[in-house]
Amino acid sequence: MNFAIEDSPQQGAFRADVRTWLEKNTPAGIAHSADPCDMTLEQYRIRRSLGRRLGEMGWLYPTLPKQYGGGDLDAEKTVILYDEMARIGLSLPPYYDAGGRMGAPTILVWGTEEQKNRFLPPICRGEVRTWQLLTEPSAGSDLAGIKTTAIRDGDAYVVNGQKVFVGSSHGADQSWTIVVTDPKGERHKNLSWLMIPMDLPGISVVPMDLLATGGEGGSGSGVKNSVFFDNVRVPAQNLVGGENNGWKVATTHLEIEHGGMGRLADRRVVYEFLEFCRERHDGHAIADDPDARAELVEMFIEAEITRLFALRNHWLSHTGQPRSYEGAQYSLRRKLSGLDIASRMLRIAGPRVLSKDPRWGPLEGTVEYFQRDAITALHPGATTDIQRVIMARRIGVGRREREQAGTVR
Amino acid sequence: MDLSLDDTQQLIQESARDFVRNACNRDVLLRLDRNPAETMSLLWPKIAELGWTGMAIPEQYGGTGNSMTDVAVLFEELGTGPVPGPLFSSAVLAAHILLQAASSAQKQAWLPAISSGERVFTLALTEAHYGWSPEQVRMAARQDGSSLSVSGTKVMVHDAIHATDLLVPVRIDGASAHSLLRVGARSKGVSIRALDGFLSAVSEVAFDDVRVSKDDIVGEPGAAWDAMQRALLRAVAVLCAYKVGGCRAVFGMSVEYSRERSQFGQAIGRFQRVQDHVIQIVNHLDSARWTTYEALYKVDSGLDAAASVHMAKSVASESYMRACDFAHEVHAGIGVVREYGLTLHTKMSRTLYHCLGSPKTHRRQLERELKLC
Ligand SMILES: Cc1cc2nc3c(=O)[nH]c(=O)nc-3n(C[C@H](O)[C@H](O)[C@H](O)COP(=O)(O)OP(=O)(O)OC[C@H]3O[C@@H](n4cnc5c(N)ncnc54)[C@H](O)[C@@H]3O)c2cc1C
Numbered sequence: 001m002n003f004a005i006e007d008s009p010q011q012g013a014f015r016a017d018v019r020t021w022l023e024k025n026t027p028a029g030i031a032h033s034a035d036p037c038d039m040t041l042e043q044y045r046i047r048r049s050l051g052r053r054l055g056e057m058g059w060l061y062p063t064l065p066k067q068y069g070g071g072d073l074d075a076e077k078t079v080i081l082y083d084e085m086a087r088i089g090l091s092l093p094p095y096y097d098a099g100g101r102m103g104a105p106t107i108l109v110w111g112t113e114e115q116k117n118r119f120l121p122p123i124c125r126g127e128v129r130t131w132q133l134l135t136e137p138s139a140g141s142d143l144a145g146i147k148t149t150a151i152r153d154g155d156a157y158v159v160n161g162q163k164v165f166v167g168s169s170h171g172a173d174q175s176w177t178i179v180v181t182d183p184k185g186e187r188h189k190n191l192s193w194l195m196i197p198m199d200l201p202g203i204s205v206v207p208m209d210l211l212a213t214g215g216e217g218g219s220g221s222g223v224k225n226s227v228f229f230d231n232v233r234v235p236a237q238n239l240v241g242g243e244n245n246g247w248k249v250a251t252t253h254l255e256i257e258h259g260g261m262g263r264l265a266d267r268r269v270v271y272e273f274l275e276f277c278r279e280r281h282d283g284h285a286i287a288d289d290p291d292a293r294a295e296l297v298e299m300f301i302e303a304e305i306t307r308l309f310a311l312r313n314h315w316l317s318h319t320g321q322p323r324s325y326e327g328a329q330y331s332l333r334r335k336l337s338g339l340d341i342a343s344r345m346l347r348i349a350g351p352r353v354l355s356k357d358p359r360w361g362p363l364e365g366t367v368e369y370f371q372r373d374a375i376t377a378l379h380p381g382a383t384t385d386i387q388r389v390i391m392a393r394r395i396g397v398g399r400r401e402r403e404q405a406g407t408v409r
Numbered sequence: 410m411d412l413s414l415d416d417t418q419q420l421i422q423e424s425a426r427d428f429v430r431n432a433c434n435r436d437v438l439l440r441l442d443r444n445p446a447e448t449m450s451l452l453w454p455k456i457a458e459l460g461w462t463g464m465a466i467p468e469q470y471g472g473t474g475n476s477m478t479d480v481a482v483l484f485e486e487l488g489t490g491p492v493p494g495p496l497f498s499s500a501v502l503a504a505h506i507l508l509q510a511a512s513s514a515q516k517q518a519w520l521p522a523i524s525s526g527e528r529v530f531t532l533a534l535t536e537a538h539y540g541w542s543p544e545q546v547r548m549a550a551r552q553d554g555s556s557l558s559v560s561g562t563k564v565m566v567h568d569a570i571h572a573t574d575l576l577v578p579v580r581i582d583g584a585s586a587h588s589l590l591r592v593g594a595r596s597k598g599v600s601i602r603a604l605d606g607f608l609s610a611v612s613e614v615a616f617d618d619v620r621v622s623k624d625d626i627v628g629e630p631g632a633a634w635d636a637m638q639r640a641l642l643r644a645v646a647v648l649c650a651y652k653v654g655g656c657r658a659v660f661g662m663s664v665e666y667s668r669e670r671s672q673f674g675q676a677i678g679r680f681q682r683v684q685d686h687v688i689q690i691v692n693h694l695d696s697a698r699w700t701t702y703e704a705l706y707k708v709d710s711g712l713d714a715a716a717s718v719h720m721a722k723s724v725a726s727e728s729y730m731r732a733c734d735f736a737h738e739v740h741a742g743i744g745v746v747r748e749y750g751l752t753l754h755t756k757m758s759r760t761l762y763h764c765l766g767s768p769k770t771h772r773r774q775l776e777r778e779l780k781l782c
Contacts, residue, residue: 135742138671139672140672140741140742141672141673141741142672142673142674145672145673145674164742165742208746209746209747209748210745210746210747211745211747211752211755212745214745281537281538282537282538283538284538291769339734343730343734346759346762346763347767347768347769350539350540350565350763350767351539351565351608351611351759351760351762351763351764352539352564352565354606354607354608354759354760355604355605355606355607355608355611356605356606357604357605357606357613359613360564360604360613361604361606365606368606368607371607371759372607375734375737375745375755376745378737378738378741379737379741379742379744379745383738383741384738385680385682385683385738388682389682
């Protein structure tokens with residue numbers, strides 16, 4: 001076994017290249033305040049411009065095939081790339097692009113060659129930003145219960161309905177969207193996926209006011225929205241994976257969303273908080289207190305186990321090995337440990353962790369933000385209950401027939 | 410044994426319920442959450458009119474001298490909002506500190522004004538090295554001729570933005586024992602700055618060479634800490650009842666939502682995983698409730714209440730926070746939409762977690778009460 005803490009000479013050279021490249025190409029002003037909802041349009045644009053530069057290198061979507069604009073990088077190099085991004089407080093992509101992050105690998109499995117050539121390169125090159133539109137007011141966990149319809153009419157599908165809890169601040173170019181194409185059809189056999197250009201007439205986006213964004217660290221996700229579709233005509237060639245075959249396509253999408261590919265992002269806030277507790281403020285360090293130290297050790301262990309689950313999933317997925325419950329396990333662990341870590345922070349550092357005041361709030365407000373985000377992040381993707389349901393089915397608890405993981409390349 | 414509410418308590422409960430349903434409904438709560446400064450104009454006159462500002466204050470000072478359990482019944486209902494504002498800080502905590510610590514002239518001068526709602530007192534105790542133990546309270550005052558000069562900073566002061574008067578524990582001229590000063594919130598040199606974040610109505614209060622007359626040393630110099638502890642022991646139990654109310658509200662919201670929300674063709678409450686979350690909430694609620702009310706009973710009956718109070722505070726603080734967490738599990742997405750109202754409790758459960766001592770602080774005191782150290 002080799003956890004590759006030390007880079008091989010070749011990997012070391014790659015790391016050095018990435019670091020130098022990032023030093024040269026990361027624009028000034030890319031960092032925004034602790035709360036991604038405060039990200040300005042200007043900051044968003046700066047992130048997009050870094051995205052395009054990463055795209056030129058094939059580093060924006062490093063694991064996707066080169067022929068579609070990806071980087072074809074192996075597992076180790078991808079880890080290095082994520083590492084180096086995390087070092088400067090960014091994730092990959094450096095902006096919210098959930099529809100690309102999950103839609104692109106799904107299209108890779110289910111799209112026609114023509115669709116791969118049309119949809120993947122702009123995503124991989126950072127030319128477009130994509131949201132993912134699944135949830136509706138009456139369908140969250142029960143995704144198959146959605147009501148937004150897309151009815152074939154000549155060379156288009158006419159879309160009507162409402163999505164909620166979707167997207168981010170500052171709009172999108174397109175949305176990877178699950179819809180009902182056969183309203184009279186049987187459950188699970190009536191769904192399809194559409195890539196919907198967001199500038200079509202009849203689409204309106206209304207921001208929601210949430211406790212936090214529940215987003216990936218470093219991606220600057222921002223506010224969630226309701227999206228309304230009112231007789232929106234979407235070109236029929238944007239339907240991916242076959243009409244009424246959307247549930248199968250969804251298993252791939254959900255496998256990725258539920259952590260099946262392994263997200264290589266540390267919980268930076270934990271490691272920074274450890275440092276904060278070591279530092280002296282007015283002659284006191286939080287870590288002077290043995291009770292606080294015990295809690296800090298627990299937090300560290302929580303964060304490390306979560307990191308290792310992600311690393312394992314990444315390894316499994318990039319060496320093409322079968323997976324079953326691991327994606328859901330990682331996701332569940334990340335959610336529950338997030339909440340646990342947040343309450344330990346409150347316990348040991350007092351109410352100042354709730355403050356984003358420049359004088360009293362630790363780590364420029366990132367800890368305050370984490371207090372809100374740890375609660376919010378319990379829900380996106382799938383709730384903790386649903387993650388447990390998936391784990392039990394995949395392990396085969398109480399049944400010999402085990403549910404298979406969704407197909408991921 | 411009789412664990413029911415008496416007639417007076419039932420009346421208090423009804424009028425408080427009516428207040429939360431009407432004067433302080435969810436729209437009002439959301440508005441005050443966005444703009445806490447409106448609390449005094451929107452709620453305070455009504456609160457004073459209902460006589461709640463005088464409930465914990467003896468009749469000789471203009472109050473109605475109710476038992477702490479009576480007061481707690483009120484606060485449990487207010488906690489269901491959660492209704493914000495300085496009622497606890499002023500009319501319970503500060504009033505009881507004055508009852509324990511102040512001279513009779515001071516009581517005559519201040520308590521009637523608290524009781525009528527005309528003046529609002531709050532305790533400004535905690536400092537940069539945060540904590541509720543005496544060694545963590547270090548702010549100094551200096552004798553300077555006939556008055557005192559106070560400089561320093563208090564942080565995480567609850568309700569200072571609403572206050573007319575601050576009760577400020579200090580050490581005079583390097584003494585190790587604490588004295589308590591009354592300082593006008595608008596005195597020269599006092600600046601109050603609300604702290605932004607996942608907090609309600611908590612401020613930094615900075616003192617820059619503030620002049621305090623010796624008449625404003627509450628009671629005897631150097632005798633503040635013990636008097637404050639006696640007052641705290643009574644007041645803490647009332648704060649616990651507010652948290653019980655918070656647990657009750659998120660329990661009610663969760664049960665209701667488990668019935669009305671349907672996924673996979675059935676009410677989500679049919680899923681055992683959702684049932685588990687709701688059961689966690691009710692277990693937290695009842696743990697908080699019965700530790701709190703037994704502590705109140707002991708306070709009111711003149712029994713030794715210390716162990717019970719320390720236990721109630723550590724249980725109720727943890728319970729309110731965890732009950733909110735489980736309520737979020739039940740609600741999923743809708744629960745983090747601010748206008749839904751659950752996050753008001755989530756924020757309050759965090760804001761009050763350390764107020765008057767964290768669960769850890771109270772567990773430490775419980776260790777002592779149990780003669781473990
Ligand atoms: C911050 C945030 C970001 C989001 N981002 C997106 C996005 O980008 N795109 C998108 O499409 N959606 C997004 N969502 C929506 C998210 O996917 C849903 O909130 C989530 O799937 C849960 O659905 P729900 O909120 O409707 O809860 P429900 O499904 O109504 O769940 C309510 C409760 O019932 C439980 N439950 C439901 N079914 C079962 C079952 N079978 N067994 C046991 N328990 C069950 C749940 O666990 C929960 O406790 C986001 C949500 C949030 C909060």
